[in-house]
Amino acid sequence: AAGVIQSPRHLIKEKRETATLKCYPIPRHDTVYWYQQGPGQDPQFLISFYEKMQSDKGSIPDRFSAQQFSDYHSELNMSSLELGDSALYFCASSLEQGRNTEAFFGQGTRLTVV
Amino acid sequence: AQKVTQAQTEISVVEKEDVTLDCVYETRDTTYYLFWYKQPPSGELVFLIRRNSFDEQNEISGRYSWNFQKSTSSFNFTITASQVVDSAVYFCALSELTGGGNKLTFGTGTQLKVEL
Numbered sequence: 326a327a328g329v330i331q332s333p334r335h336l337i338k339e340k341r342e343t344a345t346l347k348c349y350p351i352p353r354h355d356t357v358y359w360y361q362q363g364p365g366q367d368p369q370f371l372i373s374f375y376e377k378m379q380s381d382k383g384s385i386p387d388r389f390s391a392q393q394f395s396d397y398h399s400e401l402n403m404s405s406l407e408l409g410d411s412a413l414y415f416c417a418s419s420l421e422q423g424r425n426t427e428a429f430f431g432q433g434t435r436l437t438v439v
Numbered sequence: 440a441q442k443v444t445q446a447q448t449e450i451s452v453v454e455k456e457d458v459t460l461d462c463v464y465e466t467r468d469t470t471y472y473l474f475w476y477k478q479p480p481s482g483e484l485v486f487l488i489r490r491n492s493f494d495e496q497n498e499i500s501g502r503y504s505w506n507f508q509k510s511t512s513s514f515n516f517t518i519t520a521s522q523v524v525d526s527a528v529y530f531c532a533l534s535e536l537t538g539g540g541n542k543l544t545f546g547t548g549t550q551l552k553v554e555l
Contacts, residue, residue, distance in 0.1 A: 358542065367530060367545035368484070381542055413482055419541045428534075428541040430476075430484045 327351055329418050329431035337437045338406050346401040346434045350418030356380070357399040358428060359391060360415040368415055374399055375421050406438045441466040443533050445546035452521050452553055460516045460549045462531030468492075473507065473514045474532040474543065484530070490514065521553045 330349040338344050350357055356375045360368040370383035374393035385391075388406075393399045397418075403410060413435050419428040442465040452458045464473065475487040488498065490507050498505045502519045518525055528550050532543040 356541070360543075367547050368543070370542050370544070373542060383542070415484060417541070421541075426541075427486075427489055428543070430486070432483045435482065 329416055329429050331414075331416050331431035331434050333434060334432065335435050335437075337439060339439055340406055340408060342406050342438075344403045344406060344436060346403070346414050346416075346436070348399045348401070348416030348418070348431060350397050350399070350416075351429055354418035354420050354429075355397060356419045356421045356428075357393055357397070358417040358419075359385075359399070359401050360417070362413040362415065362433075363409075364412070366412075368413075371401070403436075408438050411436060411438045441468075441471075441533050441535055441544045443531050443544055443546035445529075445531055445549050447549045448547070449550040449552070452551070454523060454553055454555055455520050456553075457517060457519050458521050458551065458553075460518075460529050460531075460551070462514045462516065462546060464512050464514065464531070464533045466512075466533060466535055468535045470535075472534045472541075474530075474534070475505070475514075475516050476530045476532065476545075477527045478530060478548070479527040487516075487529075518551075521551075523553050523555060526551060526553045 358373040359371040362368040371385040373381045377393045391401045413433045415433045417428040417430045420426045444463045471492045473490045477485040504517045506515045528548045531546040
């Protein structure tokens with residue numbers, strides 16, 4: 326069965342650079358969630374989209390932005406990268422119709438800022 | 440606001456021992472879901488279980504079992520006859536439907552080490 330695809334799997338950037346993470350949800354899923362997991366930390370919710378509109382927002386820095394496109398894939402754009410942005414970034418997708426469906430996680434993108 | 444507490448930061452057991460991972464949650468909602476995820480050293484989040492707040496039946500899946508007690512706001516996870524491959528970080532999580540669907544609040548995780 327198709328799963329959530331995240332690319333790239335690993336990314337190394339220098340401070341002050343920009344990074345773009347991509348998430349391709351499970352086919353027919355209309356909702357995407359982004360999470361950030363710092364070293365030794367639990368995943369923290371960043372932002373979510375439902376039907377291409379932002380549906381909820383967590384502790385996402387102003388330097389980050391995200392959107393969901395017409396094909397439901399999502400991109401997380403991170404600018405002016407800082408060392409503290411080094412983390413594992415997870416995307417999850419779900420089908421929100423009925424609001425009782427489970428979210429499935431991708432394998433994550435490991436971002437290292439040097 | 441919702442909160443998930445996993446008081447055990449790290450647990451070490453010898454293979455074949457049983458081990459219970461504790462999870463206590465706080466929420467003002469009457470409808471919510473509880474989850475357990477496993478995160479092996481490779482980093483991916485492996486889904487283990489989702490439980491609806493209205494379903495307090497305990498569940499068993501192979502060597503895994505879950506005890507949901509609404510009266511104490513706990514959702515504990517037991518691994519029977521632990522194996523080295525069970526070594527991982529285990530996260531308990533909570534989602535509230537009023538907050539935006541499946542937005543999860545995770546606990547801080549319990550690192551389980553199973554040794555020979």
